[in-house]
Amino acid sequence: MEQFQPPAWLGRSTDIASRAHGSVVVSLLHAPDQESLLAQKKIYLFGQPCSIVNFEERPPVWQCNKCGSMDHRTEACKNGEQCLICAKPTDDHSTANHPKDE
Numbered sequence: 001m002e003q004f005q006p007p008a009w010l011g012r013s014t015d016i017a018s019r020a021h022g023s024v025v026v027s028l029l030h031a032p033d034q035e036s037l038l039a040q041k042k043i044y045l046f047g048q049p050c051s052i053v054n055f056e057e058r059p060p061v062w063q064c065n066k067c068g069s070m071d072h073r074t075e076a077c078k079n080g081e082q083c084l085i086c087a088k089p090t091d092d093h094s095t096a097n098h099p100k101d102e
Contacts, residue, residue, distance in 0.1 A: 001033040025055055 004027040009016050016022055028034045037043075043050050063070050067079035068087060081090040085098045093099065 001037070002029045003027060004029050 007024050007026045010023040010025060011019075026037070028037070037052055038054060041052055043052055061070060062073045064072055064077045064079075065074040065084070066077040066081050068082060068084045069077070069079065081094075082088060083090065083093055083098050084095040
């Protein structure tokens with residue numbers, strides 16, 4: 001199997017080392033090689049079974065740490081701050097002080 005480029009981990013290098021699981025992208029030059037690899041559905045790396053799936057590029061998902069919305073970053077937030085666990089305004093309590101009994 002001839003590779004188009006070397007395998008690459010998905011994610012930031014600072015996050016990869018601390019995770020128990022991860023994803024690696026393998027780019028192959030020839031379609032039959034890709035089909036053959038996908039047909040296996042599983043491969044063992046470092047003694048662990050790994051799933052083989054076709055790569056699907058997806059846009060990044062951002063969650064605002066201020067209001068909890070999924071459509072903008074915290075820096076661009078124009079909404080009021082709220083608890084990210086129960087969505088109550090922070091004048092009631094913050095995410096860090098969310099009641100344990102709720």
